[in-house]
Amino acid sequence: MHRICGRLATGQSYSGQARRAADKPLQWRSHLHRKNHMLNWLKSLLGGGDSAAGANTVQHEEDYNGYHLAISPIRVGGQYRVAGTISRVDDPDRVYRLIRADLCPSMDIAVEQSLMKARQTVDQLGDRMFDQSP
Structure with a gap:
């Protein structure tokens, strides 16, 4: 089912716990992006990187x-x-x-x-x- 502004596509709202679970993949991807960005910054600072x-x-x-x-x-x-x-x-x-x-x-x-x-x-x-x- 698809979410539309905190509601299921059927028009029913769902609990806060379900909402947090639904948002978790987006938070996780954001965390990976930040971690990757920080590692790239550290690598460039220490002189690593390009072959x-x-x-x-x-x-x-x-x-x-x-x-x-x-x-x-x-x-x-x-x-x-x-x-x-x-x-x-x-x-x-x-x-x-x-x-x-x-x-x-x-x-x-x-x-x-x-x-x-x-x-x-x-x-x-x-x-x-x-x-x-x-």
């Missing part, structure tokens, strides 16, 4: 001891993960993907740390890093 926000963009490039270092930290929430790629200058098809568990509070710090880790990897492993890459 595009986590997309890799090269922030710094340099050649180091015959290798090309492309530094591209990954955004994770409000922080940045140390990441980048290392390839040989004379053979750019051989690429080593550098991803570390380190999280940094800003992009600048993440770029510095990623550059340091990439140089360290080149110094310690050299061409052996390409044998370890999946």
